[in-house]
Amino acid sequence: MNDNANTFLWHDYETFGADTRRDRPAQFAALRTDAGLVPIGDPAVFYCQPADDMLPQPDACLITGITPQLARDQGLPENEFAARIHDLMSEPGTCSVGYNNFRFDDEVTRFLFWRNFFEPYTREYSNGNSRFDLIDLMRMTCALRPEGLNWPRREDGSPSFRLEDLAAANGMDTSRAHDALADVEATLGLARLVRQHQPRLWDWALRLRQKHVVAALLSRGEPLLHSSSRLPASHCATAPVLPLAPHPDFAGQWIVWNLNVDPAPFMTRSEEELADLMWTPTADLPEGAERLPIKLVRSNRCPMLSPLTVLDDDSRKRLGIDIDSMQAHAALLRQAGAFTERLARLFSATGPADADPELALYGSFVPRADQALLARVRSLDSTALSRLGQPFQDDRLNELLFRYRARLYPDSLAADERDLWQQWRQRRLIDDPDLASIRWSEYQIRINELRQTQPDRTRLLTDLLDWARLLGLSAATPDRLSTT
Numbered sequence: 305m306n307d308n309a310n311t312f313l314w315h316d317y318e319t320f321g322a323d324t325r326r327d328r329p330a331q332f333a334a335l336r337t338d339a340g341l342v343p344i345g346d347p348a349v350f351y352c353q354p355a356d357d358m359l360p361q362p363d364a365c366l367i368t369g370i371t372p373q374l375a376r377d378q379g380l381p382e383n384e385f386a387a388r389i390h391d392l393m394s395e396p397g398t399c400s401v402g403y404n405n406f407r408f409d410d411e412v413t414r415f416l417f418w419r420n421f422f423e424p425y426t427r428e429y430s431n432g433n434s435r436f437d438l439i440d441l442m443r444m445t446c447a448l449r450p451e452g453l454n455w456p457r458r459e460d461g462s463p464s465f466r467l468e469d470l471a472a473a474n475g476m477d478t479s480r481a482h483d484a485l486a487d488v489e490a491t492l493g494l495a496r497l498v499r500q501h502q503p504r505l506w507d508w509a510l511r512l513r514q515k516h517v518v519a520a521l522l523s524r525g526e527p528l529l530h531s532s533s534r535l536p537a538s539h540c541a542t543a544p545v546l547p548l549a550p551h552p553d554f555a556g557q558w559i560v561w562n563l564n565v566d567p568a569p570f571m572t573r574s575e576e577e578l579a580d581l582m583w584t585p586t587a588d589l590p591e592g593a594e595r596l597p598i599k600l601v602r603s604n605r606c607p608m609l610s611p612l613t614v615l616d617d618d619s620r621k622r623l624g625i626d627i628d629s630m631q632a633h634a635a636l637l638r639q640a641g642a643f644t645e646r647l648a649r650l651f652s653a654t655g656p657a658d659a660d661p662e663l664a665l666y667g668s669f670v671p672r673a674d675q676a677l678l679a680r681v682r683s684l685d686s687t688a689l690s691r692l693g694q695p696f697q698d699d700r701l702n703e704l705l706f707r708y709r710a711r712l713y714p715d716s717l718a719a720d721e722r723d724l725w726q727q728w729r730q731r732r733l734i735d736d737p738d739l740a741s742i743r744w745s746e747y748q749i750r751i752n753e754l755r756q757t758q759p760d761r762t763r764l765l766t767d768l769l770d771w772a773r774l775l776g777l778s779a780a781t782p783d784r785l786s787t788t
Contacts, residue, residue, distance in 0.1 A: 310338075310339070310396070310397025310398070310432065311336050311337065311338055311339070311344060311395070311397060311671075312336070312337050312339070312341070312398075312399050312400075312401050312436075313334050313335075313336050313392055313393060313395075313398050313399065313400045313401065314334065314336075314337065314401055314402065314488045314491055314492045314495075315332065315333065315334040315335075315392075315393075315400060315401070315402050315405070315409065315413050315488060316332075316333055316334075316337045316402055316403070316405075316409060316484045316485075316487040316488045316491070317330075317331065317332055317408075317413075317484060318331040318368045318370055318482060318483070318484045319364060319412060319531060320328045320354065320358065320360035320361060320364050320365070320370075320372070321360060321361035321364050321741045321742070322361070322408075322741075323424050323741040324408060324411035324412050324415060325415050325658075325662075325663045325665075326663070326739070326740050326741045327360075327361065327364070327698050327741050328352065328354060328360075328382075328690035329352045329380075329385070329412055329416060330351060330352060330354075330360075330364075330368060330370045330375050331349070331350070331351050331352070331368070331375070331483075331484045331710050332350060332351075332352070332385070332388075332389055332484060333347060333348065333349045333351070333483075333484035333485035333488050334347065334348045334389075334392055334488065335347045335348075335485075335488050335489070335492065336392075336398075336568050337492065340536055341492065341495060341496050341499060343622065347485055347488070348388070348392060349484065349485050349649065350379065350380055350385065350388065351370070351374070351375045351378045351379030351380065352379045352380060352382055352385040352653070353375055353376050353380060353381050353382065353383075353385075353528045353725070354372045354375055354376060354379075355382065355711040356603060356711070356714075356729065356774075356775055357728065357732045357733060357741055357775075358372070358740075359730045359740065359743070359744065359747050359767065359772065359775070359777075360742075360770075360771070361741060361742055361750075362747065362750050362751050362754055362765065362768055363419070363750070363754070365764060365768060366754065366758065366761055366764065367482050368482050368483070369482075369636075369764070371388075371764060371767045371768065371771065372768075372771045373515070373767055373770070373771060380787040382416070382420060382711065382712070383420045383421075383682065383708070383712055385416075386416050386417055386419075386420040386422055387420075387422075387682070389416070390417065390422050390427060391428040391461040392785060393413070393433070394426070394427045394430075394431070394433070395430035396432055397420055397431070397432045397433065398427075398433050398434075399433070399434045399435065399436050399513070400427070400428070400433070400434075400435045400436075401406055401435065401436040401437065401438060401491075401495075402437065402488075402491060403437070403438050403487065403490075403491040403494075404439045404467075405435070405437050405439065406435075406437040406605050406606075407437075407533075410428075410435065410538075414497070414665060415665060416664075416761055418662075418665045418704070419662060419704060419707075419708070420682070420708065421678045421679075421681045421682050421705075421708065422682070423675060424665060425590050426708050428604075429604075429661075434513040434514075434606075435513070435606065436509075436510070436513055436606050437605070437606060438491055438495055439465060439467075440531045440532060440533075440541075440606075440607070440608040441506075441509045441531075441532075441608060442470065442494065442498070442542055443465060443500060443531035443532070443533075443541040443542055443608065444505070444509070444529075444540075444542060444608040444610070445498050445502055445505060446463050446465075446540040446542075447529070447531060447539070447540035447541075447542035447619060447622065448505065448529070448542070448610070448614055448615075448619050449501075449502045449505050449619075450501060450622075451502075451695075452497060452498075452500065452501025453470075453474055453494075453497050453498070453501065454473040454474050454755060455470075455473065456469040456470060456472070456473040458537075461538070462536075462537040462538045463537065463540055465537075465541070466489065467481075467487060467490055467494075468481040468482075468490070470490075470491040470494055471493065471494065472503065474493070474494065474497060475629040476489075476490055476493050476494075476785075477654065478490070491667055494533055498500070508610065509606075509608065512606045512608065512609065513606045515604055516601040517554060518598055518601075518603040518606075518607060518609065520601050521609050521611075522547045522558045522560075522601065522603070522609075523547075523650070524547075525546075525547055525638075526546075526547075526562075526610065526611075526612075527544050527545065527546050527563055527612055527630065527631075527634050528544070528545055528546075528547070528609045528610065528612070529542060529543070529545075529609065529610045529611070529612060529614065529615070530542065530543060530544075530545045530560065530601065530607065530608065530609050531542055532599065532607070532608070534599045535562065535599075535737060538624075539564075539622070539623045539624050540623065542620065542623055543562045543563065543564050543623070543625075544562075544563040544564065544612065544625055544630050544631075545560040545561060545562055545563060545599075545601075546560060546561045546563055546634050546637055546638075547559070547560050547601070548560060548561055548598070548637065548644050548647060548648075549644055549645075549647070549648045549650075551600065551768070552648050552649070552651055552652040553651070553652055556602060556603040556604055557600050557601070557602050557603070558600065558601045558603075559598055559599075559600060559647060559648060559651065560598065560599060560600075560601050561598050561633075561637055561677060562597035562598070562599075563630045563633045563634055564597075564624070564625065564629075564630070565594070565631055565633070565642070565677060566629075567636055567637050567640070568636060569594075570596065570643075571640060571643050575646050575649065575650070578596060578646060578647065578650060579650055581593065581594070581595055581596040582595070582596040582598070582650055588681060593753070596647075600651070613737065614732065639712060653746070656687055659738075660738070660739060661699070661701075661703040661704055662703075662704065662739075663739075664700055667700070668698075670698055671697045673697060674696045674697050674701055677696060677701075679694055681705065681708070686709070686712075686713035686715070686716040687716065689705070689708075689709050689713065689716065690709065690713075690716045690717075690718075692705065705723070706721070706725075707728070709721075710725040710728075726785065729775070729776075730784065730787060733775065733785065734777075734782075734783060734784070744772065744777050744782060745782060747768075747772060748769075748772075748779060748782075751765050751768055751769060754759040
């Protein structure tokens with residue numbers, strides 16, 4: 305892959321909630337540019353029709369102003385919505401880029417493709433394609449080469465990397481924040497500023513899209529600078545790290561240690577104690593306990609890494625790096641092979657897999673024979689789909705096929721299939737807390753709370769209750785769906 309993409313596809317989703325697996329996209333926007341960040345063609349903006357097994361998060365609708373009814377009336381069926389996005393992202397030479405997209409938008413895309421029988425990953429790397437996330441480059445720019453941009457501060461004095469804050473601080477129009485196209489334009493505007501004022505840093509960051517460049521940095525076992533949301537915001541979310549070991553189970557992932565933190569107090573801890581310091585939520589840690597200062601670096605996520613040679617006096621002070629202490633911490637870790645092995649074992653213990661097929665994208669690889677069927681499923685009409693039966697070796701896909709038909713072609717369901725779909729809707733909308741980000745009981749409570757705190761949004765909140773009624777939900781019978 306060339307260091308410069310043939311084109312960048314700047315994109316953003318607005319969604320009906322923050323859970324990338326359980327919530328659904330509401331709107332997508334994208335703008336293609338050349339490598340010089342000059343637009344090519346017109347922006348693409350379109351909505352996604354919600355299915356009848358989906359309740360939105362009321363807070364998300366208040367933020368975006370998008371109700372399910374608006375998306376239904378102006379949107380595409382989810383399979384067509386997915387197809388348009390897939391076409392845009394799969395164009396050869398495309399680098400798909402957003403703001404915090406590695407942690408959010410790309411996950412929305414993967415689960416959208418999974419539900420609609422598109423291969424979830426191929427568009428990310430085939431035909432010279434790649435992906436990039438501007439947010440960690442903004443962190444690294446703030447840390448190392450902040451000249452040329454304005455850096456807004458939060459109340460605690462640390463820099464804010466919220467898109468709307470950075471856009472406003474740098475003179476961009478933020479009146480349409482949380483509109484997908486407006487967020488795309490803001491992201492592109494920030495990228496242009498970095499490219500203009502810090503061109504060498506921009507070019508270096510783009511090189512990190514290549515996994516072999518990242519692997520070469522990590523495999524040397526030397527301290528590096530790393531920018532990530534997992535590092536303290538007070539120092540521009542950037543710290544010196546030492547690569548300790550590859551992930552015990554997943555190629556292309558490395559365990560790194562924040563060298564601002566002395567490893568000595570942790571080395572006497574048992575493996576169980578280390579696990580608690582790593583996995584326990586910060587709010588639940590004992591008073592005075594320090595979180596284990598390790599994280600994963602993934603070579604396929606374009607991690608923002610750089611050699612220590614880029615540090616100058618100003619950036620050292622800005623990041624609070626004590627070179628002597630950092631080197632002492634690195635030397636101690638290099639001599640602690642048994643400690644490193646204990647840390648690596650923390651990552652080999654896997655949690656319970658998601659039981660529901662819709663959430664189980666990462667459960668296992670799809671058999672090759674099933675991959676060949678994906679395009680066929682997408683090409684068939686409702687009648688042909690109803691005759692397919694259960695064609696997949698992977699039972700996850702057979703269940704997804706049933707839901708695909710039920711959402712898109714409900715009239716094609718046989719009587720027993722309609723009963724099964726009604727049972728699924730009952731579980732997702734009312735009964736099972738693991739299947740959706742919000743259930744009917746919680747939905748009513750939250751809307752009532754918002755009516756008290758935001759009386760000026762009563763019309764939108766009423767629309768959200770109307771949507772629930774359209775789905776067969778009623779306050780009079782809160783524990784069951786209407787069959788009408």
